Amino acid sequence: MDHLSTPEQVFAFRRSFGENLVHVHLYASEEDLHQRYDQLSGESSLSYEEVNTLNEQSRIVALKNDADVRIYTTRADARDTLVRVAARLHLYTSPDVRCVDVLIGGQFGSEGKGNVVAYLAREYDVLVRVGGPNAGHTVAASDGPYTYHHLPSGSRDVSARLLLGPGMTIRVSKLLEEIEACRIRPDRLYIDPQATIIEDEDLERERDSLVSVIASTGSGSGAAAARRILSRGKETVRLARDVPELAPYVGSPGNYHGSTVDRLEEAYRSGQSILLEGTQGSGLSIFHGIYPFVTSRDTNVAGCLAEAGISPSRVRKILMVIRSMPIRVGDPDGDQGHTSGPLKHPTTFNEIAAKAGLNAEALLTAEKTSTTKRKRRVGWFDWEQFRKACALNAPTDLVLTFADYITASNRNARRFEQLSEDTIKFIEELERVSQAPVSLINTRFNRETNGSNDLRSLIDRRNWTARTHARDEQWTLKN
Structure with a gap:
């Protein structure tokens, strides 16, 4: 990866790397570019016009025309950009791969x-x-x-x-005991941040209503799943991402390795x-x-x-x-x-x-x-x-x-x-x-x-x- 800002630089890279070069051209509206510069420049005395070296329309058009991928970043954030570039580099797997x-x-x-x-x-x-x-x-x-x-x-x-997928229902204390008993390291286990946590109230609810009626195990899985559905928008639902003890296996916001x-x-x-x-x-x-x-x-x-x-x-x-x-x-x-x-x-x-x-x-x-x-x-x-x-x-x-x-x-x-x-x-x-x-x-x-x-x-x-x-x-x- 490299950052180029002139058609001449791009053409020089093409001579060196040929078809191996993928040119991604990022552009935005003038208003958006000014706003971004103002946010990033802080107390700088230089204006956007003074630091912008790419201001000739012919050179801008030349870069756009040469690009393999053009992304209008006014309507795409960094993650959107990453998806499109990764797709162009064929980093995503074809749907016909069955494994x-x-x-x-x-x-x-x-x-x-x-x-x-x-x-x-x-x-x-x-x-x-x-x-x-x-x-x-x-x-x-x-x-x-x-x-x-x-x-x-x-x-x-x-x-x-x-x-452990996002559909899992987890009793935290029991899972941690299992992890310890099986000697599982954090670099082996990945828990999806959206897995549901079983609380004490879930066990009590099942024990009172299901165990003696249909021989439920009373583990709280069903009650936890129902509570997750009925309590949307409330803070009473905990997911795996909300449990500090599970952080080594889940990851953190923005980088959920689980x-x-x-x-x-x-x-x-x-x-x-x-x-x-x-x-x-x-x-x-x-x-x-x-x-x-x-x-x-x-x-x-x-x-x-x-x-x-x-x-x-x-x-x-x-x-x-x-x-x-x-x-x-x-x-x-x-x-x-x-x-x-x-x-x-x-x-x-x-x-x-x-x-x-x-x-x-x-x-x-x-x-x-x-x-x-x-x-x-x-x-x-x-x-x-x-x-x-x-x-x-x-x-x-x-x-x-x-x-x-x-x-x-x-x-x-x-x-x-x-x-x-x-x-x-x-x-x-x-x-x-x-x-x-x-x-x-x-x-x-x-x-x-x-x-x-x-x-x-x-x-x-x-x-x-x-x-x-x-x-x-x-x-x-x-x-």
Whole structure:
């Protein structure tokens, strides 16, 4: 970059740099130029006419005519100017660059998304999380299981950049505890300044109105989102940008390094691989679930993309996670008649254990929600609900979890052909109904708290990896 003020200087630069030179011509009205000079000159005794060396109309016209970009700054500020110049320099990424993979739940949550995300996370440069602390994603690791409530699953075991989008609802004290437990440095974590803060009043409101009625987690996410909508124009709403403790991860006004749109644009331009981790499950969507037994946001792929600030045109893979036996959180304690929502084909974990040859007591111990530790209800597979989730999300890949609930022998499978015959038939039917491959199969969940068990619980049938996709995008950008 350089500042030139005469046609002769520009022509000399053109002789030296040829087509590599981009000439940006900034101009304004005479009145505006005088006002700017008066504001900047202070106590200077020189007038604008005395310092203005470019006053011959012919030379002004010559500069304008030579310019590659002409910007009338009377109607454009510095940021507007930057956008136009960056566009001329081709610094923005084409809309046809697809480098985002999205993982969402296909049922009523607790599909085992956390372990799947943690397995895939090693392939990605950027991990993005949406939702809030009402969704807990438990991950098995060599040093023991860990439940993520705010951070992307697997954050402590990889080196990827971590983004919390503007649609996040954040409980500050819990997030800071999570950051410390996972040893996350400020140069890895970026929190969008517009993420919503959950206050004490939000927890109280949900505890009084939702926990005992529809078995809400009572984490305050829904109440915080509602308060943000209803309190526009009031000072009662705090966003991430208003919390001093989050400043290392958010940034400051004028330089919000936590702005996910900017960080994502960098990733697109660099051809980096991005994994967006959805929250809860399709059947809990506030718009598409069975109202009122729903959560406070749209949990389908479109809603997750909107919360993260990612255009659908950036998506290359949509992975939908489904359990062999869908669950709902247990019905609320206390008042008779209240329920967390219907299950089409209800059964019990005792019945599943008997059919699959599993230990019923172990299932009952394990099948508690990650956030509230409430016992779960379970049902046989619901094909109608599954097809609706497929229609809403159009998955390119399916992930089947809890394969051992079909038969206990699946726990020992390391390859697809080692699965039971009934399991393979079930997978084939899933693929027919969804018209998508079952690319990952979780054969069991590692529940030993000491982490001593064999962690190989995923059968990977993909014909792609995030790394190979990223290389393809890099090739596209360069060529």
